[in-house]
Amino acid sequence: MHDLTLILMSKLNYWIYILLMMIGLYAMIVKNNLVKKIIGMNILQTAVILFFISIGAKNKATIPIIEHAHGPGNHAVSAAHYINPLPHVLMLTAIVVAVATLGVALALIIKLHQQYRTLEEDEILAQLKNE
Amino acid sequence: MMWLIQLIILIIVVVTALAAITVKDLLGAAILFGAYSFMMCLLWAIMGAVDVAFTEASVGAGISTVLFVAAVFRTSRRTKD
Numbered sequence: 001m002h003d004l005t006l007i008l009m010s011k012l013n014y015w016i017y018i019l020l021m022m023i024g025l026y027a028m029i030v031k032n033n034l035v036k037k038i039i040g041m042n043i044l045q046t047a048v049i050l051f052f053i054s055i056g057a058k059n060k061a062t063i064p065i066i067e068h069a070h071g072p073g074n075h076a077v078s079a080a081h082y083i084n085p086l087p088h089v090l091m092l093t094a095i096v097v098a099v100a101t102l103g104v105a106l107a108l109i110i111k112l113h114q115q116y117r118t119l120e121e122d123e124i125l126a127q128l129k130n131e
Numbered sequence: 132m133m134w135l136i137q138l139i140i141l142i143i144v145v146v147t148a149l150a151a152i153t154v155k156d157l158l159g160a161a162i163l164f165g166a167y168s169f170m171m172c173l174l175w176a177i178m179g180a181v182d183v184a185f186t187e188a189s190v191g192a193g194i195s196t197v198l199f200v201a202a203v204f205r206t207s208r209r210t211k212d
Contacts, residue, residue, distance in 0.1 A: 016141045020148055027152040033210040035157050035203065039164050042195065043148050046171055049183070057178045083179040091183050099190050106202040113206040120211060 013054040020047035034112070034119050038105050045098045049091045056084035064088075137177055144170045157208050161199035168192035 008015065020043060027040025064085040066077060109119065116124050147170060151163040168191040176184040 012138070012141065016145065019145060023145075023148050023152065031152065032212050033157070035199070035206075036152055036160065036210065036212065039151055039160060039199075042164065043151070043167070046168070046191070049187075050171065050174070053175055053178055053180045053183060056180070061179065063179050063181055088180045088183050091180075092186055095183070095186050095190055099194055102195055103198060106198055110202060110205050119207055 013050065013057075017047050017051045017054065020044075020050065032121050034109050034121060037121075038102065038109070041105070042098060042102060045094065045101075049094055052087040052091050052094075056087040058083055133177060137174065140170055140174050140177070144174065155210060155212075157203045157210055158200065161196060161203055164199065165192050165196035168195060 024040045024042075024044030024047060027043065028037050031037055031040065058080070061081055061083045064082045066082075112124065113119055116127055118124060118127075144167060147163055147167040151160050151167055154160050154163060168187060172184050172187040172192060175181075175187065
């Protein structure tokens with residue numbers, strides 16, 4: 001029992017990442033409303049960003065800015081004292097892409113609502129079948 | 132001490148994510164999604180990713196919520212699920 005709690009607690013970020021990703025996937029597949037589907041897509045994207053940030057995090061490390069970098073003399077930099085900044089830079093791009101996809105999806109939803117007067121997926125499919 | 136704050140914020144993140152996809156009001160879902168994004172931003176600030184944290188606070192929690200609220204006001208607010 002103690003081993004199980006140790007396993008669960010030491011990698012807690014990754015378990016929460018799996019849980020959030022499955023919540024987002026569930027909302028994208030099962031929910032009938034289109035806005036709910038978009039919220040699920042955003043939750044899934046944020047879960048992937050959480051996974052990448054968790055890869056770069058270290059215990060007892062500080063943010064990746066070298067102290068006294070412009071002073072005299074050469075300093076040896078120990079990588080264990082700084083958090084890995086490469087996943088942060090990759091995920092900055094992912095956040096911007098997430099907002100761009102959100103804007104396009106909401107614009108498409110507004111056009112769909114102007115044409116079919118509803119946001120439910122089954123009602124739109126029924127109107128398409130009647131045409 | 133830091134792991135306790137992280138644990139509490141992780142629990143709040145899961146609760147707000149579940150609430151955002153189950154609530155029956157689309158405006159409430161948009162506001163809950165904003166709360167989810169802001170909790171995620173706090174989590175990244177704790178984990179040392181400050182640049183990602185303030186990008187998420189401005190873009191994810193700010194602009195995304197404004198876009199959701201604008202889209203909900205232009206379409207319908209009720210939902211069946």
